[in-house]
Amino acid sequence: MKSHRLLFLLGFLILCKGQEESGDSELCDDFTDLNLSHCFMGTLLYVRLLLYTRSNAHCGRELLHHGPWHQPLFDPARPTAFVVHGYRPTGAPPIWIDRLVQQLLARDDVNVIVVDWNKGAANLNYFTAVTYTREAAQNLTQFILNMQEEGTSLDNIHLIGVSLGAHLAGFVGAQLKGKIGRITGLDPAGPMFTSASPDERLDPSDAQFVDVLHTDMDSFGLRGAHGHIDFYANGGADQPGCPKTIFAGKSYFVCDHQRAMFLYLCALNQTCSITAFPCSSYSDFLQANCLHCEAFRPAPCPKLVYDLSPWRDALLRMGQTKVFFSTSSTLPYRKLSYRVDLVTWNQYLRWGVVYIRLHSGRSVTEARVDHKLLRFEQFTSTRLLAQFDDDISTVQKISMRINTGNVIGPRYKIRLVRVRFTPLDQPERPVMCRFDIFMEENMEVSFRPLPCNTN
Incomplete structure (x- = not known):
């Protein structure tokens, strides 16, 4: 019996000795993980700063608030990205934290500092969390001032x-x-900020450059424009693929709001690269009234990407700019967009919606232009925005149908004197044309597109 105890003690000492020799290299500081009991009782604010670099990409190290210079992994000469989460009603860590950290580090050699204020954000009383934002901001401001004293540039x-x-x-x-280089706001919170003045919420004067992405303005997000550039995904409200009824449970409440982060992650790893167009409203965008970007030349239209430097100077010159885009419901979210110009020569005035299909072998994708009834009359030019969920790089055939809703009368002829398809997202692709197409209302017609310069 004694021999067993001696062996156990010896093993324990060897284990401890091994841990001593390994040092603290394997000790990581994780994001604060709370539960509903903390939220019911309420949490007092406590801010933790977790540093990640390429040397410790999967192992956070907590920084002392009186200065990151005590942490050898922190390099004041490198750019620094702070990740600041929002309200945490359940106390659990955000599901996106690790992905965002990893993608920031994969893109650039930066210091990534996760601002963990879960103790403070985890309260069932949302208003308490709102009041803590000011105190947490003071904490973080002092930390950045200390960084500046040690050589970090606010730029x-x-x-x-x-x-x-x-x-x-x-x-x-x-x-x-407003001297820090950049602030990115991902669907800034709406409740308690709807009527707030600029000094009581995020606004363009808070940094040298402020970009904002909106996805849930009719619920948890904030309406309006609050940056030098504001991106509005699908108008900034309801997102495709998100539940429409309360029977979906939690997802019904958070899906639209969370889509901002998932779009940003997609943009960060460059799998999305979604083109956005400056416009006064989403309705005008869908009506193809804003499919131009002359103000940004020689740069192309803005894209939902991490690096906005190609458009920064123009945006600072233009002031606050709203840009709109549509997405699909799943990764990589981007749609294939065409500007479609029709010239009609039908004898009778017709109203309807347009269906367009692109074919390549067995691959087919369809766009439905139905946000409003379109007017087709004799020798009239009509411009449409056709957006397809799937990308077809080489279009072999195009099918079109104009649905007028006429089910009892004779089918009237519709003649397209010219139809022209201009790619908006891939300008290197050819513009496609076809002339003199005869079709009946509510009937699909197919044709092979031709390069416009050969007609």
Whole structure:
């Protein structure tokens, strides 16, 4: 019996000795994980700063608030990205934290600092979390000032704020007199901020450059424009693929709001690269009234990407700019978009919606232009925005149908004197044309497109 105890003790000492020799290299600081009991009782604010670099990409190291220079992994000469989460009603860590950290590090050699204020954000009382944003912002501001004293340039600081965290980032920027390089707001929180003045929420003066992505303006997100450039996905409200009824449970409440982060992650790893168009409203965008970007030349239309430097100077010159785009319901979210110009020569005035199919072998994708009834009359030019969920790089055949809703009368002829398809997302692809197409209302007609310069 004693021998067993001696063996156990010896093994224990060997284990401890091994841990001593390994040092702290395997000890990681993780994001605060709370549960519903903490939320019911309420949490007092406590801010933790977790550093990730390419040397410790999967192992966070908590920084002391009086200075990151005590952490050898922190390099003040590198750019620094702060990730600021929002309200946490369940206390659980955000599901996107690790993915965002990894993609930021994969893209650039930066210091990524996760601002963990879960103790404070985890309260069933949302208003309590809102009040804590000011105190957390003061904490983070002082930390950045300490960084600056150690050689970090404010130009190289990027705050990425999610929901309530977007306003927290704005408060930090305001306290630093708008001198930090950039703030990105991902669907800034709406409740308690709808009627707020610019100094009470995120606004363009909070940083040298502010970009904002909206996905849930009719619920948890904030309406309006709050950056130098505001991206509105599908108009900034309801997102495709998200539940439409409360029977879907939690997803019904959070899906639209969370889509901002998933779109940003997609843009960050460059699998989306979605083109957006400056416009006054989503309705005008869908009506093909805004499919031009002359103000940004020689740069192309803005894209939902991480690096917005090609458009930055123009945006700062133009002031606040709204840009709109549509997405599909799943990764990689981008749609294939064409500007379609029709010239009709039908004898009778017709109203209807247009269906367009693109074919390549067995692959088919369809666009339905039905946001409003379109007017077709004699020798009239009509411009449409056709958006397809699937990308077909080589179009072999096009099918079109104009649905007028006429089911009892004779089918009237519709003559397309010219139809022209201009790719909007891939300008290197050919513009496709066809002339003198005869069709009946509600009947599909197919044709092989030709390069426009050969007609």
